[in-house]
Amino acid sequence: MGALHEGHLSLVKKALSQNDVVVASIFVNPTQFGEGEDLDKYPRQLERDTELLNDLGVDHLFVPKLDDMYSKDFGTYVDCKSFDDIPEGMVRPGHFRGVATIVTKLFNIIQPTNAYFGQKDAGQCVLIRRIVEDLDMDVNVIVGETVREHDNLAKSSRNAYLSDIERPAAAIIYKSLLAAKDAWIKNPSIDSSELISITRGVLESEPLVSEIQYISVESMATMKAVSKPSESKNGTTISLGCIVGSVRLIDNIVLQVE
Numbered sequence: 001m002g003a004l005h006e007g008h009l010s011l012v013k014k015a016l017s018q019n020d021v022v023v024a025s026i027f028v029n030p031t032q033f034g035e036g037e038d039l040d041k042y043p044r045q046l047e048r049d050t051e052l053l054n055d056l057g058v059d060h061l062f063v064p065k066l067d068d069m070y071s072k073d074f075g076t077y078v079d080c081k082s083f084d085d086i087p088e089g090m091v092r093p094g095h096f097r098g099v100a101t102i103v104t105k106l107f108n109i110i111q112p113t114n115a116y117f118g119q120k121d122a123g124q125c126v127l128i129r130r131i132v133e134d135l136d137m138d139v140n141v142i143v144g145e146t147v148r149e150h151d152n153l154a155k156s157s158r159n160a161y162l163s164d165i166e167r168p169a170a171a172i173i174y175k176s177l178l179a180a181k182d183a184w185i186k187n188p189s190i191d192s193s194e195l196i197s198i199t200r201g202v203l204e205s206e207p208l209v210s211e212i213q214y215i216s217v218e219s220m221a222t223m224k225a226v227s228k229p230s231e232s233k234n235g236t237t238i239s240l241g242c243i244v245g246s247v248r249l250i251d252n253i254v255l256q257v258e
Contacts, residue, residue, distance in 0.1 A: 002026040003043035003157035007147040011116040025062040032098030087214035120146040122252045166245035169208035176202035177253040192217035213241040
């Protein structure tokens with residue numbers, strides 16, 4: 001959606017290294033924003049983004065207008081029902097329908113061989129793999145690792161909203177996830193409830209974390225909750241959504257389970 005940072009650019013670099021032609025799209029998609037969310041103030045910096053992509057050597061930049069993607073008579077949506085029930089979907093009703101719809105449209109327009117997404121948006125990555133499989137799309141979905149700041153805050157366009165006081169406090173998010181991962185390393189059979197409790201305890205130690213919306217331990221394949229990481233044969237993700245000051249941030253950490 002633009003406001004490009006090193007996380008986005010790492011995906012661009014990976015795409016450039018693996019393909020003959022690379023297309024980037026920038027579109028602030030209104031259908032994935034809920035009522036009262038930050039659609040109107042979402043950072044838009046197309047001139048800077050274009051320069052960054054040109055400097056890297058992207059072949060084409062697709063920047064559609066709202067009417068190009070959603071005509072006045074538009075009425076067809078891609079709705080993955082199971083994603084309404086995962087924590088991120090419950091906090092943001094309709095969000096995943098908006099993501100599934102716009103990504104399907106972009107895939108139909110661009111017809112890519114490979115498509116690149118970042119692990120920071122864990123639910124989105126699983127969702128896109130789901131629609132590709134369910135709708136028989138001939139696209140390889142490639143997920144790149146989360147790129148982080150010097151203090152391990154996940155790179156995000158919304159980080160720009162953080163005040164000078166909130167910004168250092170936001171580092172507690174990764175610390176909380178890392179504490180849970182350390183506990184899992186010491187005890188691979190640990191229950192998810194214990195990992196959630198550990199994560200919550202660290203988050204609650206930071207006064208500027210004004211709300212913890214969810215902490216979830218889920219299968220990397222489905223984003224469905226598991227009672228313990230060892231149950232998941234495809235790997236497990238610990239995900240969370242919280243508000244630091246007035247800024248909503250998400251992050252996750254991957255536990256690889258053999």
